[in-house]
Amino acid sequence: MNVKTHDGSANFVPGTVIDIHHITVAQLAALGMEEIAFVKPVMTETGPAFAIHAADGTPMALASDATLAAAAIIQNDMVPSLVH
Structure with missing residues (x-):
């Protein structure tokens, strides 16, 4: 599994379980x-x-609706996730 931090360094230890x-x-x-x-x-x-x-x-941005927010995220090559 390839997991990177914001600075590009990998810090995932195989076999580690995250709750x-x-x-x-x-x-x-x-x-x-x-x-x-x-x-x-x-x-x-x-x-x-x-x-x-x-x-x-x-915080990165505000959008007027959830669809626009998701589209902005996807346009920037990221995956959207809804928090409620």
């Missing part, structure tokens, strides 16, 4: 910082929107 119910920010970042982006419904000053975050939680 997704108790995952740390560092472990989440190692699982796809450059490949996965999360979409989260948020409330802004102008109303509902969808925030796009990197795997480590870093």
